[in-house]
Amino acid sequence: MGKPVFKLTLQRLGESLKRVGFDGDYLYWDESLPSGCPNQFDAPFAFKSYCFIKAKELGYEQVLWIDAPCVAIRNLAPVFRSIEQHGYVFFNNNYGQMMGQWSSDDALAMNNISREEALAMPEIPCSVLGLNLRSDLASNFLDGWHQIMTDGITVKGIKEKIKTWDEYQEIFWNHKSRISQDPRVCGHRCDQVAAGIVAHRLGMQPYSDYLKDIHYQEKPVKRNTIILHHREFGESITPLSDIYYRVFFKTPFVDKPRSFLRKLRRVASGFKTHA
Structure with missing residues (x-):
């Protein structure tokens, strides 16, 4: 599924989970997506909510999503304690960005949110997030996230159909002011926009510092860092x-x-x- 490098990073993620002593189940999708999931152009990254729902159907209660390019560098127990205690874990944005910088005009209009309101809402990283599906709050988040992910506009960023990879990149990075004339808008971050909207409505805030990005030196890895975002930019992986x-x-x-x-x-x- 996706670029060949993602299968390699999935294997690396699985290896890292073993290295840090994770003894839970590791569910992953490398060849296909859960039934009913739309393709990437129709609903970019909507597969994440479908995967959460599939895990719930299988009887899992505490579910931690980790993107393939990430690795675990320390034991995950503190993360799961946070999920149990709060009903969810959202990680602080390492880049100091707000949702309004990474959401299209059409997505905000679809959800009756002004640009100024969006610029006051934290952007929630969706590379790693966890839900306690026994919690009403987390269940409500998942239901709302899934609904918005499949509304046909919010994660796609535009009302029209995306037809090519170049068009997708224009939306993702707001090239040629494709999604907004506002100079503060850097691009559209699909699943993170949807998550940020639902979290805001439910009063859910990012609070955990256990996630860092190895490529971002302004917020270096610390002794309490548990999960590391390690994007790969070629066909081979570190x-x-x-x-x-x-x-x-x-x-x-x-x-x-x-x-x-x-x-x-x-x-x-x-x-x-x-x-």
Whole structure:
């Protein structure tokens, strides 16, 4: 399903779950999608709500969605404790972005939300999110998310049918002002727009810092980071052992000391200049 690299990242994700001692079930879809799921052009990323619903039908109660490019770097127990305690886990946006920056005019109009309202609503990362399906709040979120994901406009971003990959990319990145003339709009983030709208209506807020993006240095990996978003940009993937080496050895014991020494040299050079 999708690019060949995604099957490789699914395998890597599964390996990482074993490495951190996860003893639950790992459900994944690599060849097909749950029955009834629309294709990517008709409802981008709507398969996520279909997968949650399928897990619920199979009797699962605590369900954690993890995108294929992610890896677990520490035990998931704290994440599942959060799901149990709050009924859900939404992760804080590492980039400081709001939903209004990543939602089309048509999607907001479909849901009776102004641009200014959307710019005050947090964007909820959907690369990783968890629901306790015994919770009324989480069940209401899933029902609302699924409904909006399949309304024909919100996740697609436009009223018209998407016909080509180039058109899809124009919508995703707001190229040529395809989805909005507002210069604050950077693109359309499909499932995250739908999730943000429903979460706002239900008063659900992102609150967890267990998720980080390895490519975003402004919010580096910390000791409490549990899941790492590790996007791949080619046809090959970074081996899990290389990711662990970077996170647990190279960054803390090589890169950070080296950076500190460079700063000391600059300070020392400044003293010499003014001596």
